[in-house]
Amino acid sequence: MRDRRMVFFGIARGAMAIILALAVGxxxxxxxxxxxxxxxxxLLIGPLLSFHDxxxxxxxxxxxxxxxxxxxxxxxxxxxxxxxxxxxxxxxGEGCVLAGGFIGGILGVYLQINSGWHAVVCVLAAxxxxxxxxxxxxxxxxxxxxxxxxxxxxxxxxILYVVLHYLNFNFADRTKGATMTKAFRSTAVIPSLxxxxxxxxxxxxxxxxxTALIAFFMYRTRWGYAIRMIGxxxxxxxxxxxxxxxxxxxxxxxxxxLSGMGGSLEVLGRYxxxxxxxxxxxxxxxxxxxxxxxxNPVYVPLAAFFIAYLNKGCLLMSTHCDVPSEMIDIIxxxxxxxxxxxxxxSGFRQKLVVKTATEDLMRLEADRGSRxxxxxx
Amino acid sequence: MLEQFxxxxxxxxxxxxxxxxxxxxxxxxxxAVIAEKAGVVNIGLxxxxxxxxxxxxxxxxxxxxxxxxxxxxxxxxxLLGLVMxxxxxxxxxxxILAGIAINMLGAGGTIFLLNMFTGLRGNTGNxxxxxxxxxxxxxxxxxxxxxxxxxxxxxxxxxxxxxxxxFLVWLLxxxxxxxxxxxxxxxxxxxxxxxxxxxxxxKYVAIALSGALAGLGGAFMSMYYSQGWNSGxxxxxxxxxxxAQAMGRGExxxxxxxxxxxxxxxxxxTKASGLQGVSSFLVSLIPYVATVLGLVIYSISxxxxxxxxxxxxxxx
Numbered sequence: 001m002r003d004r005r006m007v008f009f010g011i012a013r014g015a016m017a018i019i020l021a022l023a024v025g026x027x028x029x030x031x032x033x034x035x036x037x038x039x040x041x042x043l044l045i046g047p048l049l050s051f052h053d054x055x056x057x058x059x060x061x062x063x064x065x066x067x068x069x070x071x072x073x074x075x076x077x078x079x080x081x082x083x084x085x086x087x088x089x090x091x092x093g094e095g096c097v098l099a100g101g102f103i104g105g106i107l108g109v110y111l112q113i114n115s116g117w118h119a120v121v122c123v124l125a126a127x128x129x130x131x132x133x134x135x136x137x138x139x140x141x142x143x144x145x146x147x148x149x150x151x152x153x154x155x156x157x158x159i160l161y162v163v164l165h166y167l168n169f170n171f172a173d174r175t176k177g178a179t180m181t182k183a184f185r186s187t188a189v190i191p192s193l194x195x196x197x198x199x200x201x202x203x204x205x206x207x208x209x210x211t212a213l214i215a216f217f218m219y220r221t222r223w224g225y226a227i228r229m230i231g232x233x234x235x236x237x238x239x240x241x242x243x244x245x246x247x248x249x250x251x252x253x254x255x256x257x258l259s260g261m262g263g264s265l266e267v268l269g270r271y272x273x274x275x276x277x278x279x280x281x282x283x284x285x286x287x288x289x290x291x292x293x294x295x296n297p298v299y300v301p302l303a304a305f306f307i308a309y310l311n312k313g314c315l316l317m318s319t320h321c322d323v324p325s326e327m328i329d330i331i332x333x334x335x336x337x338x339x340x341x342x343x344x345x346s347g348f349r350q351k352l353v354v355k356t357a358t359e360d361l362m363r364l365e366a367d368r369g370s371r372x373x374x375x376x377x
Numbered sequence: 378m379l380e381q382f383x384x385x386x387x388x389x390x391x392x393x394x395x396x397x398x399x400x401x402x403x404x405x406x407x408x409a410v411i412a413e414k415a416g417v418v419n420i421g422l423x424x425x426x427x428x429x430x431x432x433x434x435x436x437x438x439x440x441x442x443x444x445x446x447x448x449x450x451x452x453x454x455x456l457l458g459l460v461m462x463x464x465x466x467x468x469x470x471x472x473i474l475a476g477i478a479i480n481m482l483g484a485g486g487t488i489f490l491l492n493m494f495t496g497l498r499g500n501t502g503n504x505x506x507x508x509x510x511x512x513x514x515x516x517x518x519x520x521x522x523x524x525x526x527x528x529x530x531x532x533x534x535x536x537x538x539x540x541x542x543x544f545l546v547w548l549l550x551x552x553x554x555x556x557x558x559x560x561x562x563x564x565x566x567x568x569x570x571x572x573x574x575x576x577x578x579x580k581y582v583a584i585a586l587s588g589a590l591a592g593l594g595g596a597f598m599s600m601y602y603s604q605g606w607n608s609g610x611x612x613x614x615x616x617x618x619x620x621a622q623a624m625g626r627g628e629x630x631x632x633x634x635x636x637x638x639x640x641x642x643x644x645x646x647t648k649a650s651g652l653q654g655v656s657s658f659l660v661s662l663i664p665y666v667a668t669v670l671g672l673v674i675y676s677i678s679x680x681x682x683x684x685x686x687x688x689x690x691x692x693x
Contacts, residue, residue, distance in 0.1 A: 140672075140673060145679070145680065146675075146676040149420065149619075150620045150668070153613070153616040154616070154620065154665045154668045157662075157665040158669070162658075162659075165658035165659050168656075169656060284477070284480075284484075287477055291474065324488060324489050324492045324498070326486065326488040326489040326492075327489055329486045330482060330485070332481055333479070333486065336474060336478035337470055337474075337478045340470040340471055340474045340475075341464060341468035342468070343468045343469040
């Protein structure tokens, strides 16, 4: 009884948070748009259904595009899940996506392996490299007690400028107008899963596999247990003999590896050359995804789908109506604030708890009464 | 090449630039100091600066008065602080997550809001008029001194305010009852509440003040530093300010010194990137690497101090 009520409460609260966030978005749409209802239609159902002359068409290509957009955010979402589970507010996922994309891209251009293993090597190299990058904030935290939050924020900018330096001075293809590398070798390109131009690559399957792997790691291995325990109560973890320092480093290195893998899969799966010249933003979206998933890896793909869906909706809204696509940031921020709010709807929760407890007491009373009656007779 | 570099650096206008670049970081670092003293990590400084830079500019544009613009920015900053406070203190959103949400609003939300209010995309372009820029002042006597005058006189009003605020924040924290309460709440909330201090109330006050100070930094950015608002203009200054606070040991004067260090690093970057054969990208790294190094040095010194205390405690 109690469990069912609490599960119901959890779902209701999440739904309420999302509805509130969308309502905030709707308010801004009504404030800024001349055709608010059309804008809302594009935002909410545009990504799946399109309307032509009164008939409704399901748009499979859009769905594939949404799946494609989920690839990097599933990875960053998983990375944030692992790091935040250990209470490590490491925000360098953003930089690691960029670094992973760059390293994967450069290897995709210059490495010569004439088989499908080329792409695998590129992605794995990016993964390992980003794991090593994350050692910086992790070790500074464990050895010196320097805030991983501040160092990781700085690390994002350091990675950005180092990548820009090498891109401009060593790897730029001067025959092209914009700053980008030469084209990836065909062996390094991550193949597409579906026909068409949706960019839904094999990376999507890798992302789902990574989800399963991380879920297993977090809930079925002792390292995952240690990571979660440190997040719940670090002192308890320390006094019960866990190697807290090592585990904190592990969590952040895994976070870096996942972000780097996501970045390289995205770059090799979506583009023909490496061309990112600013931080791509997937690291921050990953935080939203992890919060929506309540730090549980299993829910990460669902959360990533939701965000990708909204994003697509915002894009459609900005192409067909007069509402800028940056709307997504306002909705995301609102989701963020309400979803992460532990006390949101706490009054309602309190009522549920009281109701359950009263019922339990009454049942106990009735139980005792009937048993008492039996012994007297 | 080095000679050129040193010639550029050892000039009065270089110091002038350092002071100008330091001011917005200093406002935000002081904002971080106040919040941190009350036990609140204000990671939303970056977003607050972006949003207040926009609203400061808009208020100034609508009224054609820079003073109202600055006041608007301060008010917006304070309100954003209260919003963060409401979510973190009342609804128990993790304060770091609340800060990240504010940063999201600052990154994309501002572009949306600018479009909503003015129909412009990404920057305020031709809305800038002399009326809405923060005026500069010449200090009467110092102005006459040859080199020092060039360094210290002719800054914007808010630049001087930034350095005056170092003193004011110190005064607030150490010489007023509310400052005492802020520090008490930050150091030991249970003890503070046991003597009748409203812990929540004090935290609200601290985070609102923090937001208001960041608002001054935001107004400085759009109404003086870049002479207009554009997306991405704060460029990590809010984060650097957090580092300055940590490096300055959470004290106003320490935060000022580390802010000056970042100002210096950034001014060096502008000087060095003008030179032939120097990668502007690697020079751009200077402030961020300096931040990490500063934090490392600070952490090591903290650790040493802790060890010394531990040894002293063992051998009295």
